[in-house]
Amino acid sequence: MLDPHVDLPGVVHLVPSLRFVEKLREQRDRYPFLPDVDGIVRDLRDVASRGAVPARIERGRGGRGDFLKLYVDGRYVLNLNVTKHGNGYAIGSAYPMGFEHHDEIVRGALRLRARGWVYHHEIRELPFGIDAGWELLRDRWRLLNESAAAPPGPSAPEAHGEFLDLLDAVIEEGRRAELAAARTDGTIPYRRVDASAARRRSARGVHDFRLIGGRRPVAGTRVHVRAMPELRGRVDDLRGSLMTVRFERPVDAAAIPEAGAFVESPSTIPFERQAEAVRMLRDGESANPHLLDVLAGHRFRPFVPAAVEPARELDASQRSAYHKALAVPDVGLILGPPGTGKTRTIAEIARTCAAARERVLITSYTNRAVDNVLLELPPGLVVLRVGRDDGVTPGCEHLTLEAQAVTLQNEILRRTEPHLRGYAPAEDGQGEADGWLRQLDASLGALRAADQDERRAAARLGERAARLTAPAEDHARRLAGAAAEHQRVLAGHDEDLAALARRIDRAEARARWPVIGSLLRGRAARLAAEHRQGQDERARIHAVLTGVLRDRDRALADARRIRDTSPELADLRRALEEARAVSGERARAAADDAGELRALLHGVPVPPAPEANLPALAAFRDQAAQAVELMRRRLALLNEWRGHLGSRTEQLYPELARYADVIGATCIGTATTGALKGLDFALAVVDEAGQISTPNVLVPLVRARRAVLVGDHHQLPPFVDPRVAGWARDDPRALDLVTRSAFELLFPGVPDGHREVLRYQRRMPPVIARFISRWFYDGFLESDVRRPHRDALFAAPLVFVDTAGLPRRARHERPPRPDERWADTGYANDTEARVIADLVAHYHGDAADWAAILPYQAQVGLVTELLAARIGDEAAAAGVGTVDAFQGGERDVIVFGFTRSNANGAVGFLSELRRANVAFSRPRRLLILVGDSSTLAQARDPAFRAMAEALLDHVRTSGDLRDVREVQTLVAAEGDR
Structure with missing residues (x-):
């Protein structure tokens, strides 16, 4: 496919379109997170410094030309039109990015790189003679679309099709x-119901049911009360015959029959999501274009590990895994044995990717594994937990969609509260703003009346003054007219005298000529006499003009005297001054009212403070009324918005997901939550991948452009439905997909560059870690633990409490009896149960963080019953469970009971050694194993027998091997102290 990166020639110059700034202001009123013009400039500058910005070329509506669509920082879109001279782009609009825009980028986008982006306020500021690269972009866009639409090459390898067909068959089975289990497994009867308020962690109803008979659903099973499908929930916990159900909605205990039965509610949703993921792979819609080639063909793309340094200290193997995970182009694998810090490594990978603006998905098969990683992330990241809130582990509740939506709602309500208070004066019909508008209107009415009074007083004064001074002023006007006429005549006379003087000068000059000069002297004399007469006439005219001007001034003085001395005019002037004073006072009062109104205007364009005159105050009133109306509309919109905000949180979910740096969800949860619909991820990190089947792991993998699987196939394998395993038994490939994880299937053939093994464990005491390393990890697991051993009972951190010295009847296993309230499948061992209960009670009193791990549910029920009487129901139920309940966890003290004790060496599913690996590798301080060494060392299963012999030898040489009676005496003695 064509490389989408395009290097633009030089700097890109931008200008606003005709109404862009105004439209941006309107958009920011609706979407406050949109940046202003300066923010857009900063964002583009940051883009230029970081690398490329996605862009598409779109066809304008209504026959308009093509335009460039920029997707800036994953937050908003800019529409750009090339300028007439091709020297820049005009910004037409800016609006928020939605999921559809992310889809557009996925479908195909250019990646523009420029040396810089420069914004000009006017188009005339654009430099001429430069090329904005528009034609280059159009050519590359055309080639990109042609390459995407080109006929497909050779069909995918046949192995790909077979692999996908096999996956479809496994999912369908x-x-x-x-569905068959739900049809044939019958009902689950109960005889009593208790509200389990102490166990409630959410608003959903949680109730305990005492089961009748031997039917026991597994935790997580969807059930509903028979004939009452509205009473639907999930099995939250199962402790013997006591089943806890977490209903989907709050349920009053009175609405549940006192005696009745549950029916399993089959859910095909996981299979539908798995099938959808296979379809996406088949249709080439996977966000990771190399995923199918990796899974079906085990072909990986070469790459160079990243050179970025982690923010936190990592050991050598963690650093290598970190560098590979940041750069892997398809799928990378990290093998994380117990205690090697895989959670820390994952958290650092996620932090670095998020810092690079890459959205990260943290996923796993279990909620606990997801939450362990999320709790390790630094506080600066925006982390979101998606899934059922009743599945979220304690400590992560604040990360859920609902919790963060409520937090966001409260924060929005808090931040908008000042605006609400600010807009409150504009409340329709009853706000302060309306009152001050009415007050200003009244003040302006009074000012207009005073202004009219002032105008009338001025008119009366002017009219009476004109009448009284009219004779003098009329005489003055006539004299002024006569004076003007005399001045005109005088000016004409002056012009004639000047002309006569010039003629005299010429005549006197000619009189000096030889021969004829004497004849011309008479002419000069006559002209001189004429000039003297003219001067005399000018003097006479000037004297007359002076007299006329004097009479005019005398008439004007008479008019002034009349104005100054007339009692009638004096009264009229006093009336005018009084009217002006009233007008000024009312103008100041109106200006004060305008100031009060102006002070109430909030969050809208505020008109300037007016001067204390009628035109300015009237103009202010009109502008203020518009501002109040705008406040009123905003107040109504804000109230409506806050009303919706307070009643629904789901509308915020997509936006929360869109802006999250890291999202955590179970594998199936990534495809069952509407908030993640259409959202893609730069990286998916799958934790505990060693126990996730390929169909399950596909669901998150098809939604991420690359992936890192973190797991350990030496620990628990995927859960296998016996019916599906039986169906797949005749096809090795199908059996692999059913019983082995994608991690286990890939790891042996993964190139070294695509995988890493974490080698340094910091959890277990070295004596435990040495056995784990030698037996399960070929000796490569190293310890970095220097914790001194201190314990009142045992001399070493690894202990084996041996029951082999007891009579067979005392130590023998047995099936559960029907009358036992905890009756369940499997085996129970009374002696081991009592010893384990004694040991746990001792360490519980010692305030140690402990767990009792047992292989059979019957033994779990027996030990829980014995412990409950000593330490309480809740503590016993929380600390006792099977291996599955504790994978991924760790405790100070682990007590493991083998349970099996028989003469023929039968060990049942203890032969699955990976379960032993999980159980033995949980302790931070002390591992106590309780069992019958004779049965274990003579087990019929060769692999288990070899492991048991090696374990016993290791305890003898490096640990503490004790007879059960000695231990019981020690515990009793400690209890008496």
């Missing part, structure tokens, strides 16, 4: 098994 799982769906059928789910």
Whole structure:
């Protein structure tokens, strides 16, 4: 496919379109997170410094030309039109990015790189003679679309199709098994119901049911009360015959029959999501274009690990995994044995990717594994937890969609509260603003009346003064007219005298000529006499003019005297001054009212403070009325918006997801939450991948452009439905997909560059870690633990409490009896149960963080019952469970009971050694193993027998091997102290 990166020639110059600034202001009123013009300039400058910005060329509506669509920083879109001279782009609009815009980028986009982006306020500021690169962009866009639409090359390898067909078959068989189980497994009767308020962590109703008979659903099973499908929930916990159900909605205990039965509610949603992921792979819609080639063909793309340094200290293997995970182009694998800090490594990978503006998905099969990683992330990241809130582990509740939506709602309500208070004066019909508008209107009415009075008083004064001074002023006007006429005549006379003087000068000059000069002297004399007469006439005219001007001034003085001395005019002037004073006072009062109104205007364009005159105050009133109306509309919109905001949180979910740096969800949860619809991820990190089947892991992988699987196939394998395993038994490939994780299937053939093994464990005491390393990890697991051993009972951190010295009847296993309230499947061992209960009670009193791990549910029920009487129901139920309940966890003290004790060496599913690896690798301080060494060392299963012999030898040489009776005596003695 064509490389989408385009290097633009030089700097890109931008200008606003005709109404862009105004439209941007309107958009920011609706979407406050949109930047202003300066913010857009900063964002583009940052883009230029970081690299490329996605862009598409779109066809304008109504026959308009093509335009450039920029997707800036994953937050908003800019529409750009090339200028007439091709020397820049005009910004037409800016608006928020939605999911559809992310889809557009995924479908195909150019990646523009420029040396800089410069904004000019006017188009005339654009430099001439430069090329904005428009034709280059159009050519590259055309080639990109042609390459995307080109006929497909050779069909995918046949192995790809077979792989996808096999996945579809596995998924379909799982769906059928789910439906068949619901049809044939019958009902789950109960005889009593208790509200389990102490266990409630959310608004959903949680209730305990005492089961009748031997039917026991597994935790997580969807059930509903028979004939009452509205009472639907999930099995939250199962402790013997006590089943806790977490209903989907709050349920009053009175609405639940006192005796009744549950029916399993089959759910095909996981299978539908798995099938959808396969379809996306088949249709080439996976966000990771190399995923199918990796899974079906085990072909990986070469790459160079990143050179970025982690923010936190990592050991050598963690650093290598970190550098590879940041750059892997398809799929990378990290093998994380117990205690090697895989959670820390994942958190650092996620932090670095998020800092680079890459959205990260943290996923796993279990909620606990997801939450362990999220709790490790630094506080600066925007982290979101998606999924059922009843599945979220304690400590992560604040990260859920609902919690963060409520937090965001409260924050929005808090931040908008000042605006609400500010807009409150504009409340329709009853706000302060309306009152001050009415007050200003009244003041302006009074001012207009005073202004009219002032005008009338001025008119009366002017009219009476004109009448009284009219004779003198009329005489003055006539004299002024006569004076003007005399001045005109005088000016004409002066012009004639000047002309006569010039003629005299010429005549006197000619009189000096030889021969004829004597004849011309008479002419000069006559002209001189004429000039003297003219001067005499000018003097006479000037004297007359002076007299006329004097009479005019005398008439004007008479008019002034009349104005100054007339009692009538004096009264009229006093009336005018009084009217002006009233007008000024009322103008000041109106200006004060305008100031009060202006002070109430909030969050809208505020008109300037007016001067204390009628035109300015009237103009202010009109502008203020418009501002109040705008406040009123905003107040109504804000109230409506806050009303919706307070009643619904779901509308915020997509926006929360869109702006999250890291999102955590279970594998299936990534495809069952509407908030993530259409959202893609730069990186998916799958934790505990060693126990996730390929169909399940596909669901998150198809939604991320690349992936890192973190797991350990030496620990628990994927859960296998026996019916599906039986169906796949005759096809090795199908059996692999059913029983082995994608991690286990890939790891042996992954190139070294695509995988890393974490080698340094910091959890277990070295004596435990040495056995784990030698037996399960070929000796490569190293310890970095220097924790001194201190314990009142045992001399070493690894202990084996041996029951082999007891009579067979005392130590023998047994099936559960029907009358036992905890009756369940499997085996129970009374002696081991009592010893384990004694040990746990001791360490519980010692305030140690402990867990009792047992292989069979019957033994879990027996130990829980014994412990409950000593330490309480809740503490016993929380600390006792099977291996599955504790994978991924760790405790100070782990007590493990083998349970099996028989003469023929039968160990059942203890032969699955990976379960032993999980159980043995949980402790931080002390591992106590309780069992019958004779049965374990003589087990019929060769692999288990070899492991048991090696374990016993290791305890003898490096640990503490004790007879059960000695231990019981020690515990009793400690209890008496």
